[in-house]
Amino acid sequence: MDRVTELYEHLWSVHGDDYAELDRSLAPRSPAMLYDVAAGLGLSADSAVLDLGSGRGNHSLELARRFGCRVYGLDLALSPLVRAESHPRVAQVNASALELPFKSGCFDLVWCRDMLVHVTDLKQVFLECKRVLKPGGRMLIFATWATELMEPAEADRLYQALAIVARNLSPEYFQGAVEQAGLHTYSVERIGSELIEYYEETDGRVSRELLRIARMRRAGARFKGLRYESASAVYHWLVYLLLGKLESVVITLRK
Ligand SMILES: C[S@@+](CC[C@H](N)C(=O)[O-])C[C@H]1O[C@@H](n2cnc3c(N)ncnc32)[C@H](O)[C@@H]1O
Structure with a gap:
């Protein structure tokens, strides 16, 4: 049998029953799973x-609401979208993770979600986190690593548009920076595309963003320029996570 005949004997079935189980959900956890991890680290009032x-501050607020804890949300660029809704246990601080404006040993937990891709000196950030943590304090990180499926040219385009430091997405470099800063790794859970599957199954977000990519390209000049390049890169980010070119990782560290 030649290669094409052999291929099509198989391909005719890919939309059929043999693959039907792939239409069933694998019951992905929602992003709220991070609060469960925080609870497991003993977070309390x-x-x-x-x-x-902290970005828009929504996680700072949710942490304070769920656990009654005191939360300092720190961000380099305090977003105008930081929710006006205030909480008596939440404060917003405008500073860099590279130089934290806090005294040593004052936090039980550093919660760090989706930001380490941007920092220019990962080890310095871990050193600062270690300094401000109390002895035995924990760090909970939601990070993104690149996999071997990510092609160099698409990585360059994505990282440039989103101000991402490429080496921070290397698992080896990331874990080396943790070790060099003297933090101990407590757990590493590679959750891959799980949360993105949740988004897609819940509200079709990735399909919608895929169509946006396509329509942006077809709309031509109206969607050209830096602003649209970063929007397109954000849409690609979710798609690359689903395709396994990027993977989400939940890491807990201990001082
Ligand atoms: C993708 S957003 C994530 C926001 C939030 N953690 C969340 O999960 O919704 C990344 C945030 O990291 C902030 N950021 C980047 N580099 C930073 C730095 N060196 N120090 C403090 N914040 C930084 C950005 O300003 C942005 O608000």
């Missing part, structure tokens, strides 16, 4: 938490 790279 007595805890002091640093939300490093």
Whole structure:
């Protein structure tokens, strides 16, 4: 049998019943799984938490709501979208993770979600986190690593558009920086595309963003320029996570 005949004997079935189980959900966890991890680290109303790279502040608020803990949300660029809704246990600080404006040993937990891809000196950030943690304090990181499926040219385009430091997505470099800073790795859970599957199954977000990529390209000049390049890169980010070119990782560290 030649290669094409052999291939099509198989290909005719790919939309059929043999593959039907792939249409069934693998019951992905939601992003709220990170709060369960935090609970497992013993977070309570007595805890002091640093939300490093807090962005819009929604996780700072949710941590304070769920656990009653005191939360400092720190971000380099305090977003105008930081929710006006205030919480008596949450404070926002405008500073860099490379130089934390806190005294040593004052936090029980550093919560760091989706920001370490941007920092220019990963070891320095871990050193600062170690300094501000109490003895035995924990760090909970939601990070993204690149896999062997990520092609160099697509990585360059993505990282440039999103101000990402490429080496920070290397598992070896990342774990080396943790070790050099003297933090101990407590757990590493590679959750791959799980949370993105959750988004897609819940509200079709990735399909919608794929169509946006396609329509942006077809719309031509109206969607050209830096602003649209970064929007397109954000859409690609989710797609690359689903394709396994990027993987999400949940890491807990101990001082
Ligand atoms: C993708 S957003 C994540 C926001 C939030 N943690 C979340 O999960 O929704 C990344 C955030 O990291 C912040 N950031 C990047 N580099 C930083 C640095 N060196 N120090 C503090 N914040 C930084 C950005 O300003 C941005 O708000």
